[in-house]
Amino acid sequence: MRFMIIVRATPESEAGVMPEEPLLAAMAGYHEALAKAGVLLDGAGLQPSATGWRVRYRAGRASVIDGPFTEVKELIAGYTLIQVRSREEAMEWARRFPAPMGEQADAEIEVRQLYEMSDFAPSEAIDRFRAMEAQR
Amino acid sequence: MTQEATHRAIEAVWRIESAKVIAHVARLVRDVGLAEELAQDALVSALEHWPEAGLPNNPGAWLMAAAKNRALDRLRQDALHARKHEELGHDLDALQAHVVPDFVDALAEASEDDIGDDLLRLVFTACHPLLSTDARVALTLRLIGGLTTDEIARAYLVPEKTIAQRIVRAKRTLTEARVPFEVPRAADLPARLGSVLEVIYLIFNEGYSATAGDDWMRPALCAEALRMGRIVAELMPDESEVLGLVALMEIQASRTSARVDAEGRPVLLMDQDRSRWDPLLIRRGLIALARAESLGGARGPYVLQAALAACHARARKAEATDWAQIVALYDALAQVAPSPVIELNRAVAVGMAFGPAAGLEIVDALGDEPSLANYHWLPSVRGDLLAKLGRLDEARAEFERAADMTRNARERDLLMARAHAVKSSP
Numbered sequence: 395m396r397f398m399i400i401v402r403a404t405p406e407s408e409a410g411v412m413p414e415e416p417l418l419a420a421m422a423g424y425h426e427a428l429a430k431a432g433v434l435l436d437g438a439g440l441q442p443s444a445t446g447w448r449v450r451y452r453a454g455r456a457s458v459i460d461g462p463f464t465e466v467k468e469l470i471a472g473y474t475l476i477q478v479r480s481r482e483e484a485m486e487w488a489r490r491f492p493a494p495m496g497e498q499a500d501a502e503i504e505v506r507q508l509y510e511m512s513d514f515a516p517s518e519a520i521d522r523f524r525a526m527e528a529q530r
Numbered sequence: 531m532t533q534e535a536t537h538r539a540i541e542a543v544w545r546i547e548s549a550k551v552i553a554h555v556a557r558l559v560r561d562v563g564l565a566e567e568l569a570q571d572a573l574v575s576a577l578e579h580w581p582e583a584g585l586p587n588n589p590g591a592w593l594m595a596a597a598k599n600r601a602l603d604r605l606r607q608d609a610l611h612a613r614k615h616e617e618l619g620h621d622l623d624a625l626q627a628h629v630v631p632d633f634v635d636a637l638a639e640a641s642e643d644d645i646g647d648d649l650l651r652l653v654f655t656a657c658h659p660l661l662s663t664d665a666r667v668a669l670t671l672r673l674i675g676g677l678t679t680d681e682i683a684r685a686y687l688v689p690e691k692t693i694a695q696r697i698v699r700a701k702r703t704l705t706e707a708r709v710p711f712e713v714p715r716a717a718d719l720p721a722r723l724g725s726v727l728e729v730i731y732l733i734f735n736e737g738y739s740a741t742a743g744d745d746w747m748r749p750a751l752c753a754e755a756l757r758m759g760r761i762v763a764e765l766m767p768d769e770s771e772v773l774g775l776v777a778l779m780e781i782q783a784s785r786t787s788a789r790v791d792a793e794g795r796p797v798l799l800m801d802q803d804r805s806r807w808d809p810l811l812i813r814r815g816l817i818a819l820a821r822a823e824s825l826g827g828a829r830g831p832y833v834l835q836a837a838l839a840a841c842h843a844r845a846r847k848a849e850a851t852d853w854a855q856i857v858a859l860y861d862a863l864a865q866v867a868p869s870p871v872i873e874l875n876r877a878v879a880v881g882m883a884f885g886p887a888a889g890l891e892i893v894d895a896l897g898d899e900p901s902l903a904n905y906h907w908l909p910s911v912r913g914d915l916l917a918k919l920g921r922l923d924e925a926r927a928e929f930e931r932a933a934d935m936t937r938n939a940r941e942r943d944l945l946m947a948r949a950h951a952v953k954s955s956p
Contacts, residue, residue, distance in 0.1 A: 432760035482542035
């Protein structure tokens, strides 16, 4: 099973405030622990939305909107991908995630399970059933 | 948290921590069987205390301390009964020196290197050549993987009792032979490491060969093997063959969703829908392979097999496969780890790179190979090459021969279909 641990953005992360040494060390230590446990798949910090952009789809047309974006609640600041044997194992690793903005700062992480390819496999068979049905 | 949810949370902690706890205690008591017992006692204690008190901040350190205390108690008990008081007394003094007042905090700060060393010792012990392959596999899944006896049994489609006995006997063999709890000396390391990698790859292949109807624990073996391989690679980052094995498994695992079609039939590598290959795992495999190759030295069998898998992984379409490169890699592999199966694979590659006649030459030389007498891929490959050369009747006969040889119903269907396809060619 794979899960994504998402670090939600804050005004500080959006302002591009670089994390202090203790936080960097805690993050590095945590990701090292994930790697040593054979559980880490991938991870990265995201630059503030000021250097990003959105593509908005409306009524069949796509338009580009440059960052920064003001609704910090809608933004993310980083992600970590892990591979574990159960939802509970993902919960335990998430529990150990260092406070992402510093020990005393307000912050939030969100954990989501990835769809696996096998979740999509039945659709081919479903298509074939539909084709068979249509031929009757 | 409900009782059940707490139990599952504790189980998850156990899965994460158990190998390290067992390893550390094993260094103290010098016996993996006893170490597992004491670690299990610590788990029982956690199951008793944590539901009420809540999970501790550092559950790993809590379990480690609890298991270590029990180990010291046991050693004290043994010391009282032992004749050599003084010897054990020295050991106990040394051990007790590690037990400081705030021992949980001290353990939490215990050197990562120490824990890593112990874990490596445990890996080598579980894969000890004194044990049969079955025993090594079961013991590794149990002590390193943290799988329950039931889970191992379901994965291998055998009764739970069989696995339980296998593990008990394995531990007894190690105890009676007084196998030291250590990382092998440099001189012994290549062979011993080979045993570790063999065990991990065996587990991976068991999972890789699982089919749709099997218990879900079977395909889960692939993930277990990958995880254990990654752990060993972290513990031995300078061993290229370990990185090679991890690279090989990452890339093979990347194809999981493409290997069977919607009806559950196996799909050959060249026919797979490459959009279903997992790019994340391919990337991880290529990175591991690059690290292995950057260590220099002669490429071993796992690195070469990983390089072969990488060759296929890099080709966006089957038609883009660099067959010349694959031939070169099989040539190298045939030098390092010669086998008739490798030679057969080399024949396929030569056929693709230099034409079917060249490939057929190599296959024909394997005709009398006793180890391939019941290997259905031999006539299957021969049939393919003959068909390409327009020798259709011979090709059909080979596919039918191959279909007779295989015990797998789906593979038989595939081969019979190929036989019929040849028959209907002009």
